[in-house]
Amino acid sequence: MTVSAALLASCGGGVNNTTDKSGDFDYTVEQFADLQILRYRVPGFEDLSLRQKELVYYLTEAALQGRDILFDQNGKYNLTIRRMLEAVYANYGGDRNAADFKAMEVYLKRVWFSNGIHHHYGSEKFVPGFSAAFFRQALESIDVSLLPLASGQTLEQWCEEVFPVIFDPSVMPKRVNQAAGEDLILTSASHYYDGVTQAEAEDFYDAMKNPADETPVSYGLNSRLVKADGKLQERVWKVGGLYGQAIEKIVYWLKKAEGVAENEQQKAVIAKLIEFYETGDLKTFDDYAILWVKDVNSRVDFVNGFTETYGDPLGLKASWESIVNFKDVEATRRTEIISSNAQWFEDHSPVDSCFKKQEVKGVSAKVITAAILGGDLYPSTAIGINLPNSNWIRSVHGSKSVTIGNITDAYNKAAHGNGFNEEFVYSADELALIDRYADLTDELHTDLHECLGHGSGKMLPGADADSLKVYGSTIEEARADLFGLYYVADAKLLELGLLPDADAYKAQYYTYMMNGLMTQLVRIEQGKDIEEAHMRNRQLIARWAYEHGKADGVVEFVKKGGKTYVKINDYAKLRALFGQLLAEVQRIKSTGDYAAARDLVETYAVKVDPILHAEVLERYKRLNLAPYKGFVNPRYEVVTDAGGNITDVKVSYDEGYAEQMLRYSHDYSNLPSVN
Numbered sequence: 001m002t003v004s005a006a007l008l009a010s011c012g013g014g015v016n017n018t019t020d021k022s023g024d025f026d027y028t029v030e031q032f033a034d035l036q037i038l039r040y041r042v043p044g045f046e047d048l049s050l051r052q053k054e055l056v057y058y059l060t061e062a063a064l065q066g067r068d069i070l071f072d073q074n075g076k077y078n079l080t081i082r083r084m085l086e087a088v089y090a091n092y093g094g095d096r097n098a099a100d101f102k103a104m105e106v107y108l109k110r111v112w113f114s115n116g117i118h119h120h121y122g123s124e125k126f127v128p129g130f131s132a133a134f135f136r137q138a139l140e141s142i143d144v145s146l147l148p149l150a151s152g153q154t155l156e157q158w159c160e161e162v163f164p165v166i167f168d169p170s171v172m173p174k175r176v177n178q179a180a181g182e183d184l185i186l187t188s189a190s191h192y193y194d195g196v197t198q199a200e201a202e203d204f205y206d207a208m209k210n211p212a213d214e215t216p217v218s219y220g221l222n223s224r225l226v227k228a229d230g231k232l233q234e235r236v237w238k239v240g241g242l243y244g245q246a247i248e249k250i251v252y253w254l255k256k257a258e259g260v261a262e263n264e265q266q267k268a269v270i271a272k273l274i275e276f277y278e279t280g281d282l283k284t285f286d287d288y289a290i291l292w293v294k295d296v297n298s299r300v301d302f303v304n305g306f307t308e309t310y311g312d313p314l315g316l317k318a319s320w321e322s323i324v325n326f327k328d329v330e331a332t333r334r335t336e337i338i339s340s341n342a343q344w345f346e347d348h349s350p351v352d353s354c355f356k357k358q359e360v361k362g363v364s365a366k367v368i369t370a371a372i373l374g375g376d377l378y379p380s381t382a383i384g385i386n387l388p389n390s391n392w393i394r395s396v397h398g399s400k401s402v403t404i405g406n407i408t409d410a411y412n413k414a415a416h417g418n419g420f421n422e423e424f425v426y427s428a429d430e431l432a433l434i435d436r437y438a439d440l441t442d443e444l445h446t447d448l449h450e451c452l453g454h455g456s457g458k459m460l461p462g463a464d465a466d467s468l469k470v471y472g473s474t475i476e477e478a479r480a481d482l483f484g485l486y487y488v489a490d491a492k493l494l495e496l497g498l499l500p501d502a503d504a505y506k507a508q509y510y511t512y513m514m515n516g517l518m519t520q521l522v523r524i525e526q527g528k529d530i531e532e533a534h535m536r537n538r539q540l541i542a543r544w545a546y547e548h549g550k551a552d553g554v555v556e557f558v559k560k561g562g563k564t565y566v567k568i569n570d571y572a573k574l575r576a577l578f579g580q581l582l583a584e585v586q587r588i589k590s591t592g593d594y595a596a597a598r599d600l601v602e603t604y605a606v607k608v609d610p611i612l613h614a615e616v617l618e619r620y621k622r623l624n625l626a627p628y629k630g631f632v633n634p635r636y637e638v639v640t641d642a643g644g645n646i647t648d649v650k651v652s653y654d655e656g657y658a659e660q661m662l663r664y665s666h667d668y669s670n671l672p673s674v675n
């Protein structure tokens with residue numbers, strides 16, 4: 001599971017005037033379409049031991065070798081389209097400033113960003129801003145030997161087959177279709193199935209499942225389901241199987257990493273992953289996941305493999321991704337302090353004592369520094385990851401929860417001065433609060449949410465958490481957010497040395513209310529309701545607190561110069577309201593009170609005030625900010641002595657976006673165009 005930074009990134013994430021120790025490091029790279037490209041630093045890399053640096057280096061190579069896999073998973077024409085566009089981009093001799101060429105450049109940059117021709121977030125197909133006639137003429141103008149045609153294929157044939165995929169809006173319109181009632185597989189462009197209907201796929205996997213099996217493997221996770229000779233069969237992603245050319249390269253670098261592992265435990269993790277890639281055996285994958293979750297003492301850690309299933313409409317098949325990271329020891333101290341005081345927080349919460357846990361254990365989420373992002377985490381990445389995804393492994397062996405400190409930091413730094421807070425924050429007083437504290441209190445709120453909030457409270461005997469049904473995840477996120485909001489204002493945090501003074505929490509309260517009442521609406525189209533669970537939860541809390549504090553004027557909407565602002569008049573009363581709502585939300589969860597969950601969500605979380613919404617959209621549009629962000633990676637180079645021995649690994653940050661993408665396409669082009 002991943003925690004997305006989409007909101008934080010688009011909604012300012014806090015103006016930050018703290019002195020940047022990195023001097024004039026430029027976090028922004030470029031902006032096009034609805035995307036902004038940033039770069040991130042890897043502080044602390046220089047301080048790793050030579051062996052650890054070497055390990056990181058080998059793992060970063062393994063992280064880049066799988067790039068083509070994701071392109072093909074996202075759609076069967078993605079690789080050939082990317083390569084054809086790259087050929088034109090590199091070799092076109094015509095007017096590169098003409099509107100058509102410029103539009104093609106933007107299209108290619110979007111294809112790189114999405115690892116395919118569909119939007120990475122909304123999953124709808126891009127509308128090219130250039131004409132088919134231009135593209136054909138551009139292709140014809142280039143020496144045919146420079147075009148990535150399959151052997152025996154003419155350019156004419158390629159255009160015939162692929163142009164509709166690019167230019168006809170009715171062909172493959174969505175990467176993942178979730179619209180109930182349609183055949184979700186046949187109407188999704190993702191390449192996890194071929195020639196198979198939804199019903200056939202469901203029957204195929206239902207037949208594999210044994211309800212009595214308490215440790216089921218993740219059926220279907222690492223294969224494409226196809227129909228061949230009238231029979232359904234899995235084409236497994238492994239060495240010697242589908243995507244084998246890329247997986248062999250991954251394994252090559254993993255073996256080098258295995259040779260410089262920090263300890264025996266980590267060595268066993270890497271060896272097991274290699275075994276999985278070589279066999280494709282899902283039982284081996286579970287063994288690997290268990291070893292991985294238990295490896296908590298190594299400084300360096302990584303994810304490399306078929307991991308998240310958001311791209312499969314049936315939620316079975318996993319996209320390939322990788323991240324290499326090392327523990328941020330200083331920042332992790334913060335989460336450890338919180339976790340080790342978990343019982344105190346549980347005992348003192350405003351929740352009815354019958355819903356409290358007698359014995360609560362905090363999850364120690366570590367803070368990590370990302371060294372590289374790959375596959376489905378590149379260029380758009382999560383800011384938090386919680387793995388493995390297998391339910392039985394999570395309940396028997398636990399999970400590892402991480403937040404990616406240097407990525408969050410890059411978002412914050414890049415948002416500094418982008419004008420968002422200046423536009424939406426009520427006055428200089430609130431701006432000063434945010435300047436001073438928001439980065440810190442936002443991180444603390446996330447830590448409280450993740451380390452304590454989700455783990456707090458208990459179900460009453462006989463009550464079923466699933467009884468909240470479609471409202472379950474909104475209620476669950478509200479519970480964790482409220483736990484964080486209630487405690488971020490507690491004197492205990494000062495006592496633990498986690499906050500500098502008693503005013504700091506106000507920065508979190510202000511940004512939370514402004515976001516929940518107003519600014520998160522920038523992500524909703526005019527006329528639409530709020531659907532996503534995290535967004536619903538935020539509006540639920542903000543609206544409920546606003547309505548229930550109305551008589552006392554706790555929070556109000558104020559007009560200034562024709563614009564609407566959120567103003568908080570009584571922070572202490574607002575905290576009491578959060579406590580009150582936390583108690584109620586915990587009661588709903590503990591007792592499985594479906595009717596109360598439905599009423600809360602439907603009353604406060606779903607509907608949008610159309611007039612305020614229009615105003616927010618208009619103000620946001622004038623700021624000309626990109627709602628989605630992604631990152632270029634740093635570049636790693638080994639330094640060797642005369643004997644070829646590695647003496648150091650250097651990290652640099654000067655690569656541009658197109659430059660990096662073209663280098664990756666050149667150096668890590670491991671798969672044929674058709675797979």
Ligand code: ZN
Nearest residue numbers: 449454477480
């Ligand atoms: Zn959560």
